[in-house]
Amino acid sequence: MSRRSGILEFAVLGLLRESPMHGYELRKRLNTSLGVFRAFSYGSLYPCLKTLVANGWLIEEPGNALEDARAASLAGRRAKIVYRLTAEGKEHFEELLAHTGPDAWEDEHFAARFAFFGQTSRDVRMRVLEGRRSRLEERLEKMRASLARTRERLDDYTLELQRHGMESVEREVRWLNELIESERSGRDLRRDATSQDTSGDTGGMSRDRGSSRTDPSDPTAK
Amino acid sequence: MSRRSGILEFAVLGLLRESPMHGYELRKRLNTSLGVFRAFSYGSLYPCLKTLVANGWLIEEPGNALEDARAASLAGRRAKIVYRLTAEGKEHFEELLAHTGPDAWEDEHFAARFAFFGQTSRDVRMRVLEGRRSRLEERLEKMRASLARTRERLDDYTLELQRHGMESVEREVRWLNELIESERSGRDLRRDATSQDTSGDTGGMSRDRGSSRTDPSDPTAK
DNA sequence: ACACCCATGTAAGGTGTTACATGATTAG
DNA sequence: CTAATCATGTAACACCTTACATGGGTGT
Numbered sequence: 001m002s003r004r005s006g007i008l009e010f011a012v013l014g015l016l017r018e019s020p021m022h023g024y025e026l027r028k029r030l031n032t033s034l035g036v037f038r039a040f041s042y043g044s045l046y047p048c049l050k051t052l053v054a055n056g057w058l059i060e061e062p063g064n065a066l067e068d069a070r071a072a073s074l075a076g077r078r079a080k081i082v083y084r085l086t087a088e089g090k091e092h093f094e095e096l097l098a099h100t101g102p103d104a105w106e107d108e109h110f111a112a113r114f115a116f117f118g119q120t121s122r123d124v125r126m127r128v129l130e131g132r133r134s135r136l137e138e139r140l141e142k143m144r145a146s147l148a149r150t151r152e153r154l155d156d157y158t159l160e161l162q163r164h165g166m167e168s169v170e171r172e173v174r175w176l177n178e179l180i181e182s183e184r185s186g187r188d189l190r191r192d193a194t195s196q197d198t199s200g201d202t203g204g205m206s207r208d209r210g211s212s213r214t215d216p217s218d219p220t221a222k
Numbered sequence: 223m224s225r226r227s228g229i230l231e232f233a234v235l236g237l238l239r240e241s242p243m244h245g246y247e248l249r250k251r252l253n254t255s256l257g258v259f260r261a262f263s264y265g266s267l268y269p270c271l272k273t274l275v276a277n278g279w280l281i282e283e284p285g286n287a288l289e290d291a292r293a294a295s296l297a298g299r300r301a302k303i304v305y306r307l308t309a310e311g312k313e314h315f316e317e318l319l320a321h322t323g324p325d326a327w328e329d330e331h332f333a334a335r336f337a338f339f340g341q342t343s344r345d346v347r348m349r350v351l352e353g354r355r356s357r358l359e360e361r362l363e364k365m366r367a368s369l370a371r372t373r374e375r376l377d378d379y380t381l382e383l384q385r386h387g388m389e390s391v392e393r394e395v396r397w398l399n400e401l402i403e404s405e406r407s408g409r410d411l412r413r414d415a416t417s418q419d420t421s422g423d424t425g426g427m428s429r430d431r432g433s434s435r436t437d438p439s440d441p442t443a444k
Numbered sequence: 445a446c447a448c449c450c451a452t453g454t455a456a457g458g459t460g461t462t463a464c465a466t467g468a469t470t471a472g
Numbered sequence: 473c474t475a476a477t478c479a480t481g482t483a484a485c486a487c488c489t490t491a492c493a494t495g496g497g498t499g500t
Binding site: 022023024046047080081 | 478479480481482483
């Protein structure tokens with residue numbers, strides 16, 4: 001049903017898994033917390049929500065039947081339609097999380113996957129990180145080859161663009177290496193005062209807390 | 223006349239301006255020399271070429287009437303339809319190059335613009351570089367604000383993703399600063415003898431967009 | 445003979461945006 | 473009261489991909 005393979009669907013399910021929300025806020029979250037890498041418009045969000053409802057993965061709830069104090073205090077601002085993940089929706093999202101296809105390491109897909117690593121089991125995290133890394137290494141190979149072939153035919157700007165692109169990829173590989181190392185050692189290396197080279201980024205995180213959290217009844221954030 | 227605003231059209235015109243080519247090779251160039259940041263498939267290239275021909279910006283030429291030695295030696299392999307830029311096409315491309323709209327500093331647009339800086343006048347180059355920079359600085363502002371607002375609500379992975387994203391943007395800003403400095407001082411960007419520290423130096427650009435899969439639309443897909 | 449790169453195309457579909465239309469609520 | 477922001481939607485279309493269809497050339 002609905003080959004919405006997309007990132008949007010995934011991100012929506014993931015955000016709603018954390019807590020129910022209405023469309024407007026969902027969109028803001030997509031574009032700030034999550035949306036460092038991508039912005040979505042209402043024109044895609046609302047139709048997507050409808051599809052998800054039609055699939056039984058979400059249910060619409062009235063934001064509130066009457067504008068009483070409780071609703072105001074909980075939501076800050078009154079909501080019109082609040083979307084909540086159903087049991088099927090949760091299950092579906094779990095499947096998406098576990099699914100490690102070669103799609104998962106493409107640029108935008110990867111970022112979306114990473115954003116929900118907090119709800120992903122460690123072995124899947126490792127597969128995704130390593131998949132991403134080898135994807136990037138392939139890319140580097142091609143870039144290097146192509147650069148070697150065409151070096152002198154290119155003008156300075158094109159060359160600079162390529163160089164810069166390659167460096168960006170190399171940098172991401174280093175980042176992934178650190179993340180993978182972190183995961184492997186289960187360490188929480190908290191970048192406090194380690195290396196201070198050009199790249200500056202000492203990745204690292206985790207804190208591990210038992211793979212996947214299982215608490216749906218999280219009282220609405222904020 | 224075809225609101226093909228796109229990057230594809232721009233890149234095709236730019237590449238053909240340098241020398242005539244047939245579609246197949248054009249596509250390879252888009253995906254290697256130029257295509258560090260983006261891959262196009264035949265499914266978009268050929269229709270685009272037709273549109274450009276219809277607009278009078280390109281003409282189709284027979285690759286060669288007879289398979290003589292000259293054609294083989296020049297192109298390596300025999301071409302079927304060679305596209306060549308017309309005078310109108312050249313003029314149109316010139317206009318596109320000169321046009322400094324706010325589109326020009328969006329991720330993919332910017333990369334395409336940059337790739338043809340060799341054919342762009344210095345003042346336009348400056349405007350594009352500075353436009354891009356302020357675009358990124360806006361972005362940084364938003365990211366910082368959003369981060370400050372939501373810091374403690376986010377799990378480690380989301381935080382790490384944001385941090386990494388911000389660093390990438392900061393890097394690109396530094397890169398732009400150097401480029402702008404270069405332009406301002408009339409220097410060529412030839413970085414050969416300049417900064418040569420640990421990680422190379424400047425860097426960090428469009429990492430979050432533009433996928434470039436290895437080889438989509440491979441006609442011989444098993 | 446077979447496989448595999450070169451080379452050109454088309455039809456259908458996916459995935460998202462822009463621009464528009466509408467109205468409720470809150471702050472000055 | 474008015475403007476801004478919150479909130480929900482829809483229709484049209486931009487732009488690109490996938491999968492298919494077709495055939496020539498070249499090496500083993």
